Amino acid sequence: MIRDIEIADLKKITEIVKRKHDYDFTNYAMSSFKRRISRILELYNISIEKLVSRLENESAFGEEFLTEITVNVTEMFRDPSFWDTLREEIIPSILVNHDTFKIWHAGCSSGEEVYSMTILLHEMGILDKVTSFATDIDPLILNRAQAGEYHLKNMELNEKNYIRFKGQTSLKDYYTEKNGKAVMDKSLIRNVQFKKHDLVNGNLFNKVDLILCRNVMIYFNQSLQNTVLKKFHESLFKYGYLAIGSKESLIWCDIASKFIIVSNEEKVYRKLRD
Numbered sequence: 001m002i003r004d005i006e007i008a009d010l011k012k013i014t015e016i017v018k019r020k021h022d023y024d025f026t027n028y029a030m031s032s033f034k035r036r037i038s039r040i041l042e043l044y045n046i047s048i049e050k051l052v053s054r055l056e057n058e059s060a061f062g063e064e065f066l067t068e069i070t071v072n073v074t075e076m077f078r079d080p081s082f083w084d085t086l087r088e089e090i091i092p093s094i095l096v097n098h099d100t101f102k103i104w105h106a107g108c109s110s111g112e113e114v115y116s117m118t119i120l121l122h123e124m125g126i127l128d129k130v131t132s133f134a135t136d137i138d139p140l141i142l143n144r145a146q147a148g149e150y151h152l153k154n155m156e157l158n159e160k161n162y163i164r165f166k167g168q169t170s171l172k173d174y175y176t177e178k179n180g181k182a183v184m185d186k187s188l189i190r191n192v193q194f195k196k197h198d199l200v201n202g203n204l205f206n207k208v209d210l211i212l213c214r215n216v217m218i219y220f221n222q223s224l225q226n227t228v229l230k231k232f233h234e235s236l237f238k239y240g241y242l243a244i245g246s247k248e249s250l251i252w253c254d255i256a257s258k259f260i261i262v263s264n265e266e267k268v269y270r271k272l273r274d
């Protein structure tokens, strides 16, 4: 019989993953971490003891575990009104003071957010004025982001979002169909560097004008959110922008007073001072 997952199990798993695989989930939100562990047990049809033993003894299992423990759900033009705010307010405001600028996509998952941004920049005629870093903790998902190949059935939702965003053309103009997949036009990502980067213990990216870290910190506890937000604050130019997910907020964070809210609905903040 499968027994309940105890807090002691989660602590043990976290300790092994940190010691053996160098990923630190200590400050991830406990409830979603537990749900993901439960999902892994079901997926692999194994007991908690077997999971512990695999993590302890199989070095190659670390990356598989990482892919399963992290939530990679994403869409192109997710929350279309957010992308509209970027196009109509945020990016024009950056361009007032900077001819060229830098963006950091922190937790870019399989890259849909990155393609959305490059399409937006292309349609604004400024794709070559912008360099971007697209980072994620998970190397497997980063490979997918770089490949830019998505199931055609996912493109239906992406296209709906793009229409709601009021893009200039059709998403179909940005990909070719091959073996049931949409293969994105690689020239869109010519100024994007994809890099494995762990927000928990990774360095800063100096200095960027806009950080998108959407639907990532929702999986962190308050203490880790504070640590990561401090890094974002340091990585931004003065008056740089930070965008987080629609269900996330800076309200309870230590650093809140160093940002002003630009859009409460779209969760866009602006750095006030160093």
Ligand SMILES: C[S@@+](CC[C@H](N)C(=O)[O-])C[C@H]1O[C@@H](n2cnc3c(N)ncnc32)[C@H](O)[C@@H]1O
Pocket: 070, 071, 072, 073, 074, 075, 078, 106, 107, 108, 109, 110, 113, 135, 136, 137, 138, 141, 197, 198, 199, 200, 213, 214, 215, 216, 245
């Ligand atoms: C739900 S996806 C968000 C994707 C995209 N930003 C969006 O809003 O659609 C969360 C991503 O955060 C990444 N992630 C989780 N923990 C991370 C960490 N410590 N450092 C960097 N990325 C992390 C996961 O691998 C996953 O790809």
